Amino acid sequence: MISRRKFIGAASALVAAGAAWLSETRAARAAAVGSGVPADGFTPVPGRLDDRRGPGGHARIVVPNGTTLPWRLVDGVKVYHLVAEPVRHEFAPGLVGECWGYNGRTPGPVIESVEGDRARIYVTNKLPEATSVHWHGVILPNGMDGVSGLTQPEIPAGQTFKYEFRFTKPGTFMYHPHLDEMTQMALGMQGMIVVYPRGPQRRIDRDFAIMLSEWLIRVGTRRPDPTEMIDFNILTMNSRAFPGIEPLVVRRGDRVRIRLGNLGVTDHHPIHIHGHAMRITGTDGGPIAEAGQWLENTVLVPVGTVREVEFVADNPGDWPLHCHMTHHVMNQMGHGLPNVIGIDPAGLDERVQKLLPDYMTMGHTGMDMMLDHAEHMAQPPNSIAMRGVAGPFGRIDMGGMFTIIKVREGITSGEDPGWYDHPPGTVAAPATAEELRRDLEASQDRGG
Numbered sequence: 394m395i396s397r398r399k400f401i402g403a404a405s406a407l408v409a410a411g412a413a414w415l416s417e418t419r420a421a422r423a424a425a426v427g428s429g430v431p432a433d434g435f436t437p438v439p440g441r442l443d444d445r446r447g448p449g450g451h452a453r454i455v456v457p458n459g460t461t462l463p464w465r466l467v468d469g470v471k472v473y474h475l476v477a478e479p480v481r482h483e484f485a486p487g488l489v490g491e492c493w494g495y496n497g498r499t500p501g502p503v504i505e506s507v508e509g510d511r512a513r514i515y516v517t518n519k520l521p522e523a524t525s526v527h528w529h530g531v532i533l534p535n536g537m538d539g540v541s542g543l544t545q546p547e548i549p550a551g552q553t554f555k556y557e558f559r560f561t562k563p564g565t566f567m568y569h570p571h572l573d574e575m576t577q578m579a580l581g582m583q584g585m586i587v588v589y590p591r592g593p594q595r596r597i598d599r600d601f602a603i604m605l606s607e608w609l610i611r612v613g614t615r616r617p618d619p620t621e622m623i624d625f626n627i628l629t630m631n632s633r634a635f636p637g638i639e640p641l642v643v644r645r646g647d648r649v650r651i652r653l654g655n656l657g658v659t660d661h662h663p664i665h666i667h668g669h670a671m672r673i674t675g676t677d678g679g680p681i682a683e684a685g686q687w688l689e690n691t692v693l694v695p696v697g698t699v700r701e702v703e704f705v706a707d708n709p710g711d712w713p714l715h716c717h718m719t720h721h722v723m724n725q726m727g728h729g730l731p732n733v734i735g736i737d738p739a740g741l742d743e744r745v746q747k748l749l750p751d752y753m754t755m756g757h758t759g760m761d762m763m764l765d766h767a768e769h770m771a772q773p774p775n776s777i778a779m780r781g782v783a784g785p786f787g788r789i790d791m792g793g794m795f796t797i798i799k800v801r802e803g804i805t806s807g808e809d810p811g812w813y814d815h816p817p818g819t820v821a822a823p824a825t826a827e828e829l830r831r832d833l834e835a836s837q838d839r840g841g
């Protein structure tokens with residue numbers, strides 16, 4: 394198993410290589426736009442809840458476990474540089490994958506722009522095979538659409554291509570290869586694009602971008618298997634699996650937008666929020682007019698789409714935001730196991746132990762006990778627990794596509810504020826004998 398220090402060293406080297414072009418131009422970019430921040434006057438402070446706004450009134454995007462792509466202004470054109478390359482990626486502490494991505498990470502950095510802006514995007518191919526980049530949802534000239542063989546020649550390994558077009562409408566879009574899609578996307582080549590409206594818009598205080606993805610990484614291996622079509626065992630938000638996913642920290646009263654993209658293989662993800670209702674406000678087709686918006690507690694994000702949701706964070710607490718498919722909130726779950734729920738193992742363990750001394754029937758009372766046992770068993774190399782991490786009330790029985798929205802009163806920082814401190818009397822607790830007598834026996838008297 395690779396040591397943490399070695400991993401960080403290797404990852405840094407990759408990041409350094411990927412960002413070489415950016416480093417070389419840092420001074421020039423700083424001169425052009427001031428510290429490399431967008432020229433539209435908005436200076437973000439990483440990790441801070443920031444009340445400053447750009448001219449369009451937009452809050453800057455927050456990418457949990459991710460980042461945005463720097464750009465420089467050249468004669469009024471925003472110039473970006475994507476580097477397609479192999480990436481050593483940590484899905485959660487304990488699980489590292491040999492992936493492909495952009496600029497040293499998967500998903501690639503979020504590309505930000507403003508409605509009407511012209512973009513020139515250089516794509517350098519450092520993969521061992523050809524690639525291309527499709528700008529999913531962006532309305533552009535046909536020859537910039539990135540479909541290898543149809544609208545452009547492939548980008549051979551070692552070469553740099555140039556794309557140039559205008560972002561004509563606001564919204565959330567995506568980018569991904571359109572050559573050997575099965576392999577390249579399954580290994581992590583995915584990214585999001587955020588285009589802010591140019592004119593005034595309704596106030597948004599916290600604006601998050603989350604890419605949903607699915608992977609098969611067999612226990613003990615490092616390379617995601619791109620040939621799998623159905624049975625995935627790592628489900629991720631921005632290529633991280635819970636408990637490796639950063640929480641979404643918001644201040645009570647904030648108007649929150651979450652931009653959810655899905656570039657997975659097969660699965661549509663019903664993303665469920667607790668404690669709030671979400672308004673569906675946009676797709677990769679663009680914003681939805683207010684009259685067409687509707688409320689949901691669960692928004693389905695099908696493969697190859699974006700859903701933008703908004704809500705007012707008016708309910709303090711630690712609220713899950715997760716895929717509602719039960720197998721998508723577990724890590725490295727095996728399937729096709731014998732179903733032993735309800736069997737009586739009495740006598741069975743003794744007989745089998747004569748052949749296999751360590752044998753023990755598990756799962757006959759449900760799967761929860763397996764987690765109790767798992768805590769005492771050694772984890773195989775390069776793998777993570779199926780589900781479960783220590784929470785304020787015991788084990789949080791979740792993994793995979795799961796994160797926590799932390800709504801807090803009056804906070805000024807986007808740093809993780811820790812667990813929610815519940816007001817007295819607002820936490821579910823064991824019923825007392827007196828309460829049972831008072832409430833349940835009385836209701837039985839009435840036939841309730």
Ligand SMILES: [Cu+2]
Pocket residue numbers: 628660661662663716717718721794
């Ligand atoms: Cu799902």
